[in-house]
Amino acid sequence: MQATFQLMADSPAFFMGFVFIVSLMVGSFLNVVIYRLPVMMERSWKAEIAEYTGSQEAAKSNASQPSAPPFNLVKPDSTCPKCQHKIRAWENIPVISWLALRGKCSQCNNPISIRYPLVELATGLLSTLVAWHFGFGLAGFAAVGATWLLIAMTFIDLDTMLLPDQLTLSLLWLGLLLSIESPFVSSHDALIGAALGYLSLWSLYWTFKLLTGKEGMGYGDFKLLAAIGAWVGWQHLPVVVLLSSFVGAIVGVTLLTVQGKDKSQPIPFGPYLAAAGWLTLLYGDWIVEQYWQWMLP
Numbered sequence: 001m002q003a004t005f006q007l008m009a010d011s012p013a014f015f016m017g018f019v020f021i022v023s024l025m026v027g028s029f030l031n032v033v034i035y036r037l038p039v040m041m042e043r044s045w046k047a048e049i050a051e052y053t054g055s056q057e058a059a060k061s062n063a064s065q066p067s068a069p070p071f072n073l074v075k076p077d078s079t080c081p082k083c084q085h086k087i088r089a090w091e092n093i094p095v096i097s098w099l100a101l102r103g104k105c106s107q108c109n110n111p112i113s114i115r116y117p118l119v120e121l122a123t124g125l126l127s128t129l130v131a132w133h134f135g136f137g138l139a140g141f142a143a144v145g146a147t148w149l150l151i152a153m154t155f156i157d158l159d160t161m162l163l164p165d166q167l168t169l170s171l172l173w174l175g176l177l178l179s180i181e182s183p184f185v186s187s188h189d190a191l192i193g194a195a196l197g198y199l200s201l202w203s204l205y206w207t208f209k210l211l212t213g214k215e216g217m218g219y220g221d222f223k224l225l226a227a228i229g230a231w232v233g234w235q236h237l238p239v240v241v242l243l244s245s246f247v248g249a250i251v252g253v254t255l256l257t258v259q260g261k262d263k264s265q266p267i268p269f270g271p272y273l274a275a276a277g278w279l280t281l282l283y284g285d286w287i288v289e290q291y292w293q294w295m296l297p
């Protein structure tokens with residue numbers, strides 16, 4: 001273990017290779033998180049509602065399934081949704097298995113979504129870019145971890161319009177704790193960043209709601225911007241908000257014109273916040289520098 005760390009410290013190429021391989025495997029796990037975490041949340045809400053209302057129907061459905069099989073991030077084993085064929089170890093190698101199986105279940109030929117290998121590959125490549133950017137050390141490892149969390153949040157929000165507390169709050173606490181060592185910003189800036197991140201979107205939400213009666217975003221978005229604020233510091237929050245609104249507007253208008261999407265249909269804001277936060281963590285200073293260069297002749 002110590003020898004591995006020494007090798008990573010001495011050789012940037014070894015460090016990046018290590019991060020790439022580990023992140024491909026993590027990407028495979030993120031696919032599980034992206035699919036299962038919202039289902040787990042829905043189940044626990046239903047259980048809470050049943051407990052709270054104590055309605056007959058809920059009692060009946062509880063009685064009819066006295067012990068529902070466990071459903072969490074490790075149980076049950078992954079199976080083909082069509083034929084229930086258990087995914088074996090060799091069929092679970094990131095990217096490679098999907099290519100070897102040509103995107104089909106080995107038993108029933110049911111197509112396997114290309115999104116699985118793409119999430120794995122994106123996790124591997126983005127993490128390697130982060131490792132290259134920050135190099136071996138606390139900042140590098142921390143930013144790779146943040147990248148994993150942000151990828152999971154992006155896809156869960158795209159699928160379900162939810163940003164689970166388990167992910168947003170983990171990112172927030174991690175950012176605040178790390179700031180003790182100031183790999184990115186000081187604790188002072190991280191703390192103000194977290195508070196202002198939350199409050200800025202919160203006040204925007206209420207202004208918008210009181211004026212129009214509509215809800216433009218959700219509490220998950222406030223928590224995510226609070227978390228990002230803890231990583232990039234309050235000074236960079238305007239960059240995050242402007243970048244996410246800019247990209248969100250472009251994608252939104254494109255979807256409206258290309259797909260003819262309904263204007264009233266909500267568009268998740270989390271993926272844009274996540275992308276903008278990630279870009280700002282890596283290139284925030286550079287972006288601010290460019291901005292002032294263009295603004296000040």
Ligand SMILES: [Zn+2]
Binds near residue numbers: 081082083084108110
């Ligand atoms: Zn199958």
